[in-house]
Amino acid sequence: MPIDYAKELNEQQLAAVQAEPGPVLVIAGAGSGKTRTLTYRVAYLLEQGVSPDRLLLLTFTNKAAREMLGRVGLLMPLDSSLIWGGTFHSVANRLLRRHASMLGYQSNYAIMDRDDARDVINACIPAAGIQVKDKRFPKGDVLVEIFSLAVNTGRSIDEVVRQQYAHFSEQIESIRAVQQHYVKRKKLNNSMDYDDLLSNLLCLFKSHPDVADVYGRQFQSVLVDEYQDTNRVQSEIVDCFVKGHRNVMVVGDDAQSIYSWRGANFANIMDFPKRYAGAKVFKIEFNYRSTPQILDLANHSISANVRQFAKNLAAVKPGGLKPRIMPAMNTSTQAAFVAAQLLELRDQGIPLAGMAVLYRSHFHSMELQMELTRRNIPFDITSGLRFFEQAHIKDVTAYVKLAINPMDEMAFRRIVLRMPKVGGATAAKLWGKRVDLRETAAAQFPDQPMACLKLLAGDAPKPARDEWNRFAMLMQQLAAPSVVNKPAELIRLAMEAGYEDYLKSQYENYASRREDLDQLALYAQRFEKTEDFLADLALMTEVDVDAGRSMSESPDEVVRLSTVHQAKGQEFRVVFVIWLADGAFPNARAIESIDGEEEERRLFYVAVTRAKDELYLVYPQLRLSGNYGDAFQRPSRFLKELPAHLYEKMETGEEY
DNA sequence: AGAGTGGGCCTTTTT
DNA sequence: GGCCCACTCT
Numbered sequence: 001m002p003i004d005y006a007k008e009l010n011e012q013q014l015a016a017v018q019a020e021p022g023p024v025l026v027i028a029g030a031g032s033g034k035t036r037t038l039t040y041r042v043a044y045l046l047e048q049g050v051s052p053d054r055l056l057l058l059t060f061t062n063k064a065a066r067e068m069l070g071r072v073g074l075l076m077p078l079d080s081s082l083i084w085g086g087t088f089h090s091v092a093n094r095l096l097r098r099h100a101s102m103l104g105y106q107s108n109y110a111i112m113d114r115d116d117a118r119d120v121i122n123a124c125i126p127a128a129g130i131q132v133k134d135k136r137f138p139k140g141d142v143l144v145e146i147f148s149l150a151v152n153t154g155r156s157i158d159e160v161v162r163q164q165y166a167h168f169s170e171q172i173e174s175i176r177a178v179q180q181h182y183v184k185r186k187k188l189n190n191s192m193d194y195d196d197l198l199s200n201l202l203c204l205f206k207s208h209p210d211v212a213d214v215y216g217r218q219f220q221s222v223l224v225d226e227y228q229d230t231n232r233v234q235s236e237i238v239d240c241f242v243k244g245h246r247n248v249m250v251v252g253d254d255a256q257s258i259y260s261w262r263g264a265n266f267a268n269i270m271d272f273p274k275r276y277a278g279a280k281v282f283k284i285e286f287n288y289r290s291t292p293q294i295l296d297l298a299n300h301s302i303s304a305n306v307r308q309f310a311k312n313l314a315a316v317k318p319g320g321l322k323p324r325i326m327p328a329m330n331t332s333t334q335a336a337f338v339a340a341q342l343l344e345l346r347d348q349g350i351p352l353a354g355m356a357v358l359y360r361s362h363f364h365s366m367e368l369q370m371e372l373t374r375r376n377i378p379f380d381i382t383s384g385l386r387f388f389e390q391a392h393i394k395d396v397t398a399y400v401k402l403a404i405n406p407m408d409e410m411a412f413r414r415i416v417l418r419m420p421k422v423g424g425a426t427a428a429k430l431w432g433k434r435v436d437l438r439e440t441a442a443a444q445f446p447d448q449p450m451a452c453l454k455l456l457a458g459d460a461p462k463p464a465r466d467e468w469n470r471f472a473m474l475m476q477q478l479a480a481p482s483v484v485n486k487p488a489e490l491i492r493l494a495m496e497a498g499y500e501d502y503l504k505s506q507y508e509n510y511a512s513r514r515e516d517l518d519q520l521a522l523y524a525q526r527f528e529k530t531e532d533f534l535a536d537l538a539l540m541t542e543v544d545v546d547a548g549r550s551m552s553e554s555p556d557e558v559v560r561l562s563t564v565h566q567a568k569g570q571e572f573r574v575v576f577v578i579w580l581a582d583g584a585f586p587n588a589r590a591i592e593s594i595d596g597e598e599e600e601r602r603l604f605y606v607a608v609t610r611a612k613d614e615l616y617l618v619y620p621q622l623r624l625s626g627n628y629g630d631a632f633q634r635p636s637r638f639l640k641e642l643p644a645h646l647y648e649k650m651e652t653g654e655e656y
Numbered sequence: 657a658g659a660g661t662g663g664g665c666c667t668t669t670t671t
Numbered sequence: 672g673g674c675c676c677a678c679t680c681t
Contacts, residue, residue: 060671061671087671088671089671090671113671114670114671139674141673141674194670194671195671197671198671258669259669259670259671261668261669261670262669262670262671360668360669361667361668361669362667362668362669363666363667363668391672420660421659421660421661421680421681422660423659423660423661424659424660425658425659425660426659426660461681538671539671540671541670541671563668563669563670564669565668565669565670566669566670587668587669588668589668590668590669599669603669
């Protein structure tokens, strides 16, 4: 049965869905049916005769892509797995695995997460001959950010430091030296960081126009979601994909651009019509999500920003309650209020799963987590640590990584650092020896890639000898061709060879960590190649992880706790925004510049527009701050900007 | 002297 | 959980 587009979509959505081929920009206000529009656009293109494997859908999370493509599958008979969809990073990874050798990598390259990048950079500081003590030299954490911004915004290190890290401008030479070491080291370790995935793809396209051409022809049509949060490299990648035919639809909302701090370029969406001459611009401005009261507040708040497309987001829903502002005595009354209110709303028939608590920074959730635990209110939290970044997961995957990429220095380092009397210096020494020994060992034992580990036992500190030998034996076992591409088996073997005992001895919550690892092994079973498994883990977003978890547990009765950033794209019947104190939200460091303040305001806008029916804006008036006694908190400037008729102020309660 | 380990203190947002 | 600093071991 053909799809009746006119019946399923409103006029604005319909116009965008049925737009002629060519460059198209869709400005989609919050809750305006952006996903719906993209989904129907995909279906429409397929109906027009584009074959599924010639469509490319770039999204902000892998989950978003899966959901959209799944919905297309419901609209029409189709094997939606044929459509290319996912994050920029995961699509880049798929392409780079095929063409790694053109860029001087092996196709089994490792993907470094942020911690890995920081560690390698820290190791590069002494390697570049820098005496950290002489002057204040930036730490790995800061350097990751500087390097990353330089790549993602297409600026030089000089520019980034001078513009955003002026206090380090005297050390620019040294910073550049560290970066050069970092770049070399990554290549030596056959590893790419997140930024490399994007910039190497762009580099591939630019240095091999024939390859770019192949993909330009393969993908007849490219769709990009959340375009307001793309950075310069990403927008250039899109440009390369569509250079031949210009069939590109980008969708986004400038009012929800919240990632400029990691290089997202607001100008991408603002200037799209200039970059793509003749681009059609569509606006979809009917909000189906929120009550008029919530939307009034959101619209008023965002109107204080100067840089934006003029738009008029109108509510479709009938009236509801005014948003409520709750000044809590202090942070514990804040937590108690939220907990009590959650229970009351549940009694009124709103399931916990329809409610969320949002905040600016992860640590703002600590007190609430304790309060919810105390009251037995189940919650799910998109924590600061991604699943893959927890120590026990990283420990076990280090064995897996080393098994398939013997040059993975970070994996090696992680494993040996857990041995007694081995710290950073010894780990570095052992790695150096290992690299030297590789050739000799390869000649002596040609079919045993891990043989050189055994030869190093004498170089490990005495108390670590036994463990070293077990490690060498394990690695030999893991690298055997019969198991190396069975990731679940690798995990099981590593657990049995001693990691499980280590977990037991080390952690109070051994059982739950053990469970995580069982889950991980289970998940690993579906992969035919170990490198696919590792790439999937590294490129998984927190939201993707939750999608997996809620399939196994009952998703119905848990409250969601999340940063505003991670709540992007989601909606809830009831939303609490907590810690709305000036300095916390907006964050004190973020508002040092005007642009920063506008971005914080957009973040506030994103937070409030997650709410469908009820919105609670909460802040503590007092905060216990360690040694300095209580500190008074000013309410967020975003609350002060609101005229009183837009909200209802609640009584400061003391007990809940 | 160099390296490893343990205690106290802080925490912006993320692929 | 990570970083810095002080203490201890080789």
